[in-house]
Amino acid sequence: MKNEKSPRSRAVRIFFSDPWSVAATAVLLLLVLACFVLPFFLKYSYLDTDFTIKLQGPSAEHPLGTDLLGRDMVARLAYGGRFTLGITALATVIAAVIGGVLGLLSGYWGGRLDFYVMRVVDALSSIPSLFLAIVMECALGWGQGNFVYGLAIAAIAPFAKIVRAAALDVAGNEYIEASRALGASGLQVMRRHVLHNVLPVFIIQIVNCLADTLIICTILGYMQVGINPPTPEWGNLFHLGKDYIRSIPRLTFLPVAAIVLTTVSLNIVGNGLRDSLSTTGGDR
């Protein structure tokens, strides 16, 4: 107890004391490195086709073999991950900013603003996010930029709801009233107390949102309504591989493994964060 430091360092300590969280974090780091750094050192691009070597098994030249156009699978997976992870992260950031602000305003200030914001959020969340993403794709028109916006809009509603609930929870505390009693204005209370107490929930939601958006992104890729070939993406790699699932399972297995590994790791990290970030958690 005596040497206890800030809630932040305490959270870090609790988080890294859980071997599952550590392992999942390591896996995510490796995946990110593989997708964003590895391509710079590869001999082949994801577009280098060579029909003479199509559908080859693993070899020294192509450690994971080649696909039906003779493209290097390592390059396909790494670049595919770059698109999948990049798009997921971008969409999450946009959703986090919009959903976070809406949830914060609505939860802390309440009143009429809360009413209208929450009706819009309700409307958004009444449509399953996968369909919402597809609808947005159609409405905005095809294209990678619009694809990101579509995913982001689909992720706003849960963000807004969760941040709003957290802000409401914080606003009900006596330290908020104490701050008002000291003469703080609404904005000052927000800056001094609400923001950093909502932050943990916000961080956890970012991780959860990454996992959810990644799945939607790859499903859309698989359904050929997301990122389309020849641009690789884990979802559409899965799609291209599925015709060979009996003869060459590697083509399906590799992208699916990447998707599963990433989402499972994200969920483990999310749980680890939830356990470590609560101020009272883990005590007695």
Added chain:
Amino acid sequence: MENDVLLSVSGLRISFRSPSGTVRAVNGVSYEVRRGEVMGIVGESGSGKSVSAYALMGLLPRTARIESGSVRFEGRELLGLPEREMENLRGSEIGMIFQDPMSSLDPVFRIGDILSEVIRSHEPRVKKKEAWARGVEMLRSMGIRDAENAARSYQSSLSGGMRQRVMIAASLLLRPKLLIADEPTTALDVTIQDQIIRLLREEKEKSGMSILFITHNFGIVADICDRVTVMYGGHVMESGTVNDIFYQPAHPYTRALLRAVPRVDSSRREPLKTIEGQPVDATNLPAGCVFSTRCVHCGGLCRREQPPVRTVGHEHTASCWLLTEGGAENG
């Protein structure tokens, strides 16, 4: 005399795992509850007073570990009893009421249903109607005037005092031999508290059951208890009859606590006597007496070694170096 003892706890040690280390909540606690008596366990928060009771009900959280000790109920060892047998014992032999009656009553059932369920879970052959009638009868004996109405209502429409009466009714339905009451009136207003205390006393007189009464309030102790165990830092500081504790307190901690109570029947204007300092850190207990860090009489021996239990009168024991021969060199 041996037959008189209903419950005996001896040498109980319980610890909890926590991120800041092992919390030593109960450190070698012994006490006994005799038939027909009210045994009070008094202490501040963190004294381990509730933990020991939860242990004997088999209701400790998963982070808890019973390190040693024994809890005997009518001569039968309770620690390590299979969960099924413990369930049978809870309710029928040992009843329990808690501080917060709200969270102990299921809000989606009618009060009468909750009470009949208690009866029927232990006596499956009783008919529903009969169980309901017994429930209503019990409510009536709890001093609830329109008991039929109360039985048909839900937890949410009852006041706090009413809920606690219902809880007591539920815990007494099967005529347990021991009732464990963990701060049962702390969440209630004083006027209601007074009524609940009197109700418990009457029920005890009627049925001859024993009560293990856990509280931090010395006023309530004086009101209802026959014997008292004072706890601090997971240790028993002093134990004796209610008159021993109030009129001849032997332990410095008991004496200091009693002096710290503000009293409604005194108009003294001078500052209250207090116990200075902070309570012990249960993750880092001192080597000697747990109270040594705050005790005004503390000497070198107190910091080095734990004091033995010393008999200071008939049925009156205390654990303090001042009371032993060795205590003289201590001063």
Added chain:
Amino acid sequence: MAENVIQVEHLSKTFSAVASDGRRRLLRAVDDVSFAVGEGETLGLVGESGCGKTTLGRSVLRLTEPDSGRILFRGADIKKLRDMRPMRRKMQIIFQNPAGSLDPRTRVGDIVAEGLELHRIGANRAERRGMVRDLLELVGLTAEIAGRYPRELSGGQQQRVGIARALALDPEFVVCDEAVSALDLSYQGQIINLLEQLRDRRGLSYLFISHDVSVVRHISHRIAVMYLGRFVETGGADEVAQHPAHPYTRSLLSAVPIPDPELAKARERTVIPVEALSAPAPDRGCRFSVRCPSCTARCLEAAPELREIAPEHFCACHLYD
């Protein structure tokens, strides 16, 4: 007690609340309450849960906006102020829940400094840090604690931090809302003594709200007893405690447990019945009438007003008409 620091006249606050039967009702949490607190004086406010004492405390500080009535701080009506913030320096509050009233993610030093920063007291951080150190020492803590977080402190230490925060602005009037109720016995005494010490040294005035009659009697000069939104009895602390006039006050006092086994056995009780289902306050007549042992026909008709039954001792009961 020369000048009144706070004078409250006919304060009322009504909430719309969902009653236990599921119907929406108007709840008169504070109903036409008037009182004054002099310089260096402590007015104790006792009552049971739901009597409106907390709402009254918050209303006086306009943390809850009252519906009607006047709140005079040294003669000036603060209810008319458009911006309460400058006024907050003069009037502070200490909360019941020591842990809940401190931001868990803010260091103790920053918690105490918050008021200083908001009102731009002290020229710079370093000067404020010095002031925080003095404040912490004033409430019996060491300066070293400034770098810690609330969860590392005990309940008693946390409550001292809450007091230091309230005193940072050098207020004249402090509402203590159940300020010692959540504390263990050994801290309760420490904090009561500290509050008394600070009052006497700095000439503070307190509105000391508590459900604990023993504590209120100890710390207060005068006591007001509140029942369902109204004052039923006010008077000097000893006078009210020794000669309670209102039937409610009497039952309240007789229910307070006394830490003395012999006295406890000898004591007589004034028992007031409780209704089986929690009933709303009657719309007409005396609000205590449903539970009152001396209720008459008149009590059901007209609500009694506070009247002086002895010097400086007021009671709202038809028994004293």
